[in-house]
Each structure stands twice: as C-alpha cells, then as structure tokens.
Amino acid sequence: MGIVVLAIVVAFPLAHILGWSFGYFGIDDPPILSRDLPLTTVMGYGIALAAGVFCFVHKRTFALAMEVAEEMSKVTWxxxxxxxxxxxxxxxxxxxxxxxxxxxxxxxxxxxxxxxxxxxxxxxxxx
The missing domain is CATH 1.20.5 (Single alpha-helices involved in coiled-coils or other helix-helix interfaces)
Structure with a gap:
C-alpha cells in the first residue's frame, strides 16, 4: 500500500516538472483526451506507475522499502x-x-x- 501512495505522490510533481520542461525547451505538449489531460501529465503518471510496479515486483527493492518504512516508524520526532x-x-x-x-x-x-x-x-x- 505504501508503494502505491508513494507512486501517487511522485506522479503529480513529476507531471508538472515534465510540463515545465516541455515548455522551457519549446516542445509541443498536445492534449491526449481533453484539454485538461496533456501528454506530460500522462507521461508523469505513467512513469510513476511504472516505477511503483517495478518497486512492487522487484523483491530486493520491495524489501528495502519495507525496511525503510520500519526504520521510519522507529524515529522519535x-x-x-x-x-x-x-x-x-x-x-x-x-x-x-x-x-x-x-x-x-x-x-x-x-x-x-x-x-x-x-x-x-x-x-x-x-x-
């Protein structure tokens, strides 16, 4: 569940960074299904989804993520x-x-x- 949340959290800024990059370099950012869904948004969410699936399927990465989550729960804020x-x-x-x-x-x-x-x-x- 944590990896899914992380993928969703990463998707939003990644889509905006891609949108800024396309604008900065003068690359066209055409709408995919509507004006509210440009190519960079689809790319950002797609990359985040692919990274999330990779982390979930790849056992070593998943184990490392679980260790990090366990250590974070031990932190005294x-x-x-x-x-x-x-x-x-x-x-x-x-x-x-x-x-x-x-x-x-x-x-x-x-x-x-x-x-x-x-x-x-x-x-x-x-x-």
Missing part, C-alpha cells in the same frame, strides 16, 4: 514544544548574524567611501 524552542533559537541566530553582517557592511562602506573620497567634499572641482 520532536514534540511541538521542542520544535517551537528550536525555531526561536534559529530566528534569534538569524537576527544576530544579520546585525553582525549589516555592521560589517556598514564599516566596509564607510572605509571604501573614505579611501575613494566619496561624500567628503574632496572631489575635484569642475565636475
């Missing part, structure tokens, strides 16, 4: 409180780094203007 605390730490770090980078930029701007004589009134007359 952070609580809502831990996620909120980590988000606050990330935002505070971004603000502190932004202030430091802004100060660094301001100092270098001031030094560059000082060396080049911009804004000091020392520019040669006649300009």
């Amino acid at each position: 952070p609580s809502r409180e831990e996620t909120g605390n980590a988000t606050v730490v990330v935002l505070a770090t971004v603000v502190i780094c932004s202030i430091g980078l802004g100060a660094f930029d301001a100092v270098w701007l001031w030094l560059t203007n000082l060396v080049l004589g911009i804004g000091t009134g020392d520019v040669a007359a006649g300009s």
Whole structure:
C-alpha cells in the first residue's frame, strides 16, 4: 500500500516538472483526451506507475522499502514544544548574524567611501 501512495505522490510533481520542461525547451505538449489531460501529465503518471510496479515486483527493492518504512516508524520526532524552542533559537541566530553582517557592511562602506573620497567634499572641482 505504501508503494502505491508513494507512486501517487511522485506522479503529480513529476507531471508538472515534465510540463515545465516541455515548455522551457519549446516542445509541443498536445492534449491526449481533453484539454485538461496533456501528454506530460500522462507521461508523469505513467512513469510513476511504472516505477511503483517495478518497486512492487522487484523483491530486493520491495524489501528495502519495507525496511525503510520500519526504520521510519522507529524515529522519535520532536514534540511541538521542542520544535517551537528550536525555531526561536534559529530566528534569534538569524537576527544576530544579520546585525553582525549589516555592521560589517556598514564599516566596509564607510572605509571604501573614505579611501575613494566619496561624500567628503574632496572631489575635484569642475565636475
């Protein structure tokens, strides 16, 4: 069942990526049955279906997928409180780094203007 869900989840973005690629390279994307079903959508869903069938039929791939699903069920996800605390730490770090980078930029701007004589009134007359 998990492989079927994964194939469906992969089909939608794959169809859109193919549609974008066809448009980018100027390849015609003709409608298959109606205007709402272009070739790229059929290709995307077909490729995802073929990959899903391959994963289901191929025993080693299926066993690996089941092992991955089993390991994912063992993962301990952070609580809502831990996620909120980590988000606050990330935002505070971004603000502190932004202030430091802004100060660094301001100092270098001031030094560059000082060396080049911009804004000091020392520019040669006649300009």
